[in-house]
Amino acid sequence: MPVKNRFAEMLPEIAGWRQDFHENPELLFEVHRTAGRVAELCRSFGCDEVTEGIGRTGVVVVIKGKTDTAGRVIGLRADMDALPIIEQTGVSYASKVPGKMHACGHDGHTSMLLGAAKYLAETRNFDGTAVLIFQPAEEGGGGGREMCADGMMDRWGIQEVYGMHNMPGIPVGHFAIRPGAMMAAADQFEITVTGKGGHAAKPHECIDTTVVAAHIIVALQTIASRGVDPLKQVVVSVCTVATDSTAHNVIPQVVKMKGTVRTMDFGVQDYVEGRVKEITAGVAQALGAVAVVDYTRGYPVTVNAPAQTDFAVEVARAVSGQVNADTPPVMGAEDFSFMLLERPGAYIFLGNGDTAMVHHPAYNFDDNAIPFGSSWYAGMVEARMPSA
Numbered sequence: 001m002p003v004k005n006r007f008a009e010m011l012p013e014i015a016g017w018r019q020d021f022h023e024n025p026e027l028l029f030e031v032h033r034t035a036g037r038v039a040e041l042c043r044s045f046g047c048d049e050v051t052e053g054i055g056r057t058g059v060v061v062v063i064k065g066k067t068d069t070a071g072r073v074i075g076l077r078a079d080m081d082a083l084p085i086i087e088q089t090g091v092s093y094a095s096k097v098p099g100k101m102h103a104c105g106h107d108g109h110t111s112m113l114l115g116a117a118k119y120l121a122e123t124r125n126f127d128g129t130a131v132l133i134f135q136p137a138e139e140g141g142g143g144g145r146e147m148c149a150d151g152m153m154d155r156w157g158i159q160e161v162y163g164m165h166n167m168p169g170i171p172v173g174h175f176a177i178r179p180g181a182m183m184a185a186a187d188q189f190e191i192t193v194t195g196k197g198g199h200a201a202k203p204h205e206c207i208d209t210t211v212v213a214a215h216i217i218v219a220l221q222t223i224a225s226r227g228v229d230p231l232k233q234v235v236v237s238v239c240t241v242a243t244d245s246t247a248h249n250v251i252p253q254v255v256k257m258k259g260t261v262r263t264m265d266f267g268v269q270d271y272v273e274g275r276v277k278e279i280t281a282g283v284a285q286a287l288g289a290v291a292v293v294d295y296t297r298g299y300p301v302t303v304n305a306p307a308q309t310d311f312a313v314e315v316a317r318a319v320s321g322q323v324n325a326d327t328p329p330v331m332g333a334e335d336f337s338f339m340l341l342e343r344p345g346a347y348i349f350l351g352n353g354d355t356a357m358v359h360h361p362a363y364n365f366d367d368n369a370i371p372f373g374s375s376w377y378a379g380m381v382e383a384r385m386p387s388a
Helices: 005-023 032-045 106-123 143-149 209-220 222-227 266-286 306-319 337-342 367-384
Strands: 049-054 058-064 073-079 129-135 160-167 180-183 185-194 234-243 254-263 290-299 302-304 345-351
Touching: 005 032, 005 106, 005 367, 032 049, 032 058, 032 106, 032 129, 058 106, 058 143, 073 106, 073 367, 106 129, 106 160, 106 367, 129 143, 143 337, 160 306, 160 337, 160 367, 185 209, 185 266, 209 222, 209 234, 209 254, 209 266, 222 234, 222 266, 234 266, 254 266, 266 290, 302 306, 302 337, 302 345, 306 345, 306 367, 337 345, 345 367
Parallel strands: 073 129, 073 160, 160 345
Antiparallel strands: 049 058, 058 129, 180 302, 185 254, 185 290, 234 254
16 A cells, blocks of 8 residues: 555645645634635535534544444544744745744645545545544644544544644655654643842842742752653743843842643653642742742643554555654644543654754645655555455
């Protein structure tokens, strides 16, 4: 099962869809044009069921095989949303929407899954039901969580679920995956330090919140260096520091900090949350200030089930023969993790070549990757539900 000839034939058409999505990027849940176009195309393909409005603006598409003797149901997911970035690609189909662009390749993901939808609706060479999931709001909105909360998995009886993301730096047509933790959990925190402001020439009459904040920032780094097993990945980053004064000679009353925590293990995630709160409160108290932590859990760890990872590898090897089955984990986060909490499945990277990294204003999805990605999507259905 190499790259399917049908996808080579369809490449100009699929690339056309992709470039149209690229020209018309939409953010978070406001993907009304994109979702509408997805639904319109899938209906034109003759898909058996197209349901809009799942997880607010998600689309779920059902394609039935020629037979259904075993009652198998496989889910495939692609994300649809763009990013609030000013595009700098210079391509002829660059974003027409100021301040928005497809800087992560979701236009490519959606188009590759649409290609698979058209192929599967034409051939139906499988025994069971394929459920195609077009998801909004991956970029920080938790659209995967919202679609699951809408009862998607039970409503369509999904038994396994698979997702894909392009990855710059990996050659086009190559795949990369690993069993277990593939991408990190992403939490965020806000710390408010309150002391006693005053004149910078009289620090002895103040409780200097900038000094307190500096000690907190340094102390938080001991979580990774001294609190967590060195073999387990963790990142604690304070990324913004703001005071309630911009004067050169004023010790501020309040300092606010924002940061992120990235972990690859649920137990480590729990530990780090507790330590961020304990260290912050303890350092502030020792220096006479008060500090409050607002800690928010974000996307969970993306965990590939071992058996489903093996299935994904088999199909990828059949498509291209170029698969790294033990790629290093990535500390970025992905809300496909919510779907993997509900059903076993796997998430795989598809090479985008030597391009700018995702989330960069010069990034662009490589259309040459489309036949490989569409072949993998369709191949997962045919391999997991072979014709009786």
